[in-house]
Amino acid sequence: MPVFKHGAFVEDLWQTVADDAPVPADAPAIVGKARFLAEREALVGRNAPLGLTLKAGESLDGIEGDIHRFAVIALDFPKFSDGRSYSIARILRERLGFAGELRATGNVLRDQINFMHRAGFDALDVTHAGTIAALESGAVKFVSRHYQPASVDAEEVQPTPERPRLRITPGRA
Numbered sequence: 766m767p768v769f770k771h772g773a774f775v776e777d778l779w780q781t782v783a784d785d786a787p788v789p790a791d792a793p794a795i796v797g798k799a800r801f802l803a804e805r806e807a808l809v810g811r812n813a814p815l816g817l818t819l820k821a822g823e824s825l826d827g828i829e830g831d832i833h834r835f836a837v838i839a840l841d842f843p844k845f846s847d848g849r850s851y852s853i854a855r856i857l858r859e860r861l862g863f864a865g866e867l868r869a870t871g872n873v874l875r876d877q878i879n880f881m882h883r884a885g886f887d888a889l890d891v892t893h894a895g896t897i898a899a900l901e902s903g904a905v906k907f908v909s910r911h912y913q914p915a916s917v918d919a920e921e922v923q924p925t926p927e928r929p930r931l932r933i934t935p936g937r938a
Contacts, residue, residue, distance in 0.1 A: 766890070766892070768868065768888050768889060768890050768891075769888065769889040769890075769891055769900055770866075770887060770888045770889075771887075774897075774900070774901065777890070778792075778793050779793045779794070779795050779814075779816055779837060780792055780793065780794050780795065781794075781795045781818060781839070782794050782795065782796050782800075784796075784797055784799065784800045788804075788808065788811070789813070790811065790812075790813065791812065791813050792813055793813055793814040793815075793816065793836070793837075794811075794813065794814075794815060794816065795815075795816035795817065795818050795837060795839055796808065796815070796816070796817065796818070797817075797818050797819075797820075798817065798818075798819055798820075798823055798827075798828060801817060801828065801831075802827055802828070805831070809831070809834055814836040814837075815834060815835055815836065816835055816836055816837035816838065816839065817835045817837075817838045817839070818838075818839040818840075818841065818870070819838065819839070819840050819841065819850075819853060820841045820843075821840075821841050821842065821843050821847050821849045821850055821871075822849055825853065825856065825857070825861070829861060832857065832861045832862075832863050833863075835863075835865055836865045836866065837865055837866040837867075837868055837888075838857060838863065838865065838866070838867055838868065839868040839869075839870045839890070840853055840854055840867070840868070840869060840870065840886075841870050841871045842869055842870065842871040842872045842873055842877070843871050843872060844871075844872050845872055845874055845876075845877070847872075850869065851880065851881075851884045854867055854881075854884040854885045854886055855884050855885060857885065858884075858885035859885075866887055866888050867885050867886045867887055867888065868886065868887075868888040868889070868890055869881050869886045869888070869889050869890065870890040871890075872893070873889050873890065873891045873892070873893065873896060874893055874895075874896050875893075875895070875896045875899045875900070875904075875905050878896075878900075878905055878907075879907060879908050882907065907934070908934075
């Protein structure tokens with residue numbers, strides 16, 4: 766299934782591997798936290814890119830030092846009202862300096878997309894038909910003017926000294 770990145774749906778080259786399934790040796794694979802911790806040495810020795818998936822409520826305990834090893838980290842949104850993955854996304858970007866792809870999975874809806882971008886997500890694994898249609902048609906408009914800092918703050922500009930809290934995200938319509 767394609768993922769939404771950089772304003773368009775693109776082919777997903779990553780395979781999410783169940784805990785009881787073999788990890789492909791030569792293809793990009795995303796594994797869960799428990800599996801990564803259990804098979805750390807074998808997984809970090811792979812020649813193919815490695816990704817991590819965290820379920821809502823899973824902490825970063827035990828993997829903080831390995832964050833740089835992951836090319837992608839997928840954070841789960843099990844339901845619309847569960848915002849725990851926003852917090853993990855901000856921690857990954859701001860405190861741990863994660864520079865890879867940060868992917869939202871699960872119940873990703875159009876009302877959340879601006880907030881997800883502000884928290885640091887740059888890829889969306891969208892399964893909701895209405896959200897897919899809205900993204901394909903361009904109906905989701907990205908907000909470009911904000912009054913609070915965000916994980917994407919480095920790409921934002923402050924237009925005038927008279928309005929020091931205003932931030933504008935370039936390239937957003």
